[in-house]
Amino acid sequence: MQWESGATVRVARHERVFEITVRGEIDYDECDLLRAAWAEADESGLSATLVDMSEVTFGDSQLLSALLEAQRRHHARGRLFVLLGPLRDGVLRLLTISGTLDHFTLASSREAALRAIGY
Template sequence: MRLTCHDRVFEITVRGEIDDDESDLLQAAWAEADDSARPVTLVDLSQVTFADSGLLNALLDAWRRHRDTDRALLLLGPLHPAVERLFSLTGTREHFTFIDSRARVLRADDAT
């Protein structure tokens, strides 16, 4: 997992297989995003090859925290089919904003 701070965007890059074993890392990443208080958190899921309820629960927790503090949570794809299936089967896709261009978010960040 890699964390990067930009002017208005806090970026979390997640890679590989994500399950309950990584929940502490995910919670630490959300805590850093909250501490940074940037208006946008971008979570790059494009390199995640497997995810279970551990990732989904962490994302839903982050979604609630961002909503409650009027910050945006963006999920970057494209998603691996196994990860896409997780969102589809659980009916949670509508909670999130999915984007397909990291550059567009960071260009907007540079323009402000």
């Protein structure tokens, strides 16, 4: 499934992980796309969700809020939530300035994430 706006959010269900690919600028108008993706990830029941953020060119407090919400939902259900990078400067700055960078599991690539979670 794919939703499009000023950004693109794609979701894919794999054998053991759910993958979300986010591209473009994420602000208030696009956060509903992310929340719909989180809902699909929840419905999948898979043990891990990988969120490819490597092509996110802008993110504001709404992106941060959506990421924290998804992480909280995953952890409450005992599921892994991993952000894939490398993160662009604006997203990295958002997470760093907000003091939330260390709250996320980060991986430099999909392959690194899969290795780190034992797949």
